[in-house]
Amino acid sequence: MSDAFAVSVCPNPKQPRECEPADAVARLLGERRLPRFLEVYGNLGGAVDGLGDCHEVTLALMVDLLNSGAANGWLRVTGTIKPDVRKRFKHSWLECDGWAIDPACGKFVVTDLALWEEIARPRVKHRWTADQLRAALLTGRVV
Secondary structure (H helix, E strand, O other), X not given: OOOOOOEEEEOOOOOOOOOHHHHHHHHHHHOOOOHHHHHHOXXXXXXXXXXXXXXXXXXXXXXXXXXXXXXXXXXXXXXXXXXXXXXOEEEEEEEEOOEEEEEEOOEEEEEXXXXXXXXXXXXXXXXXXXXXXXXXXXXXXXX
């Protein structure tokens, strides 16, 4: 990852508000409490499976949030998105406090959830709470 880490926050222009998830990530990065995330973010060449690194990056960030005691209210979401007229594709993202957190392919974008849903048109397969994710990882279940 480059030394210059940037988080792009895209609020809903009709309802601007503070973005606590972006602030939390910035704080934890400053405290060096996101080591797994830093290991994979921007370092996978944009793709492991030829499609992107969203699955690896969101899982790494969620595990770091769990280990930091900061995962309360965060969800890891898997499903599909269709942001344009092309075909729908598999994707993973995080949600917290009404924000969609999409740290994939070397870009960390946090968007108002309603706005993001309008743009990405997601179909959710599963939403994992921190406790569900921890239990799945401890039992070796694929997440």
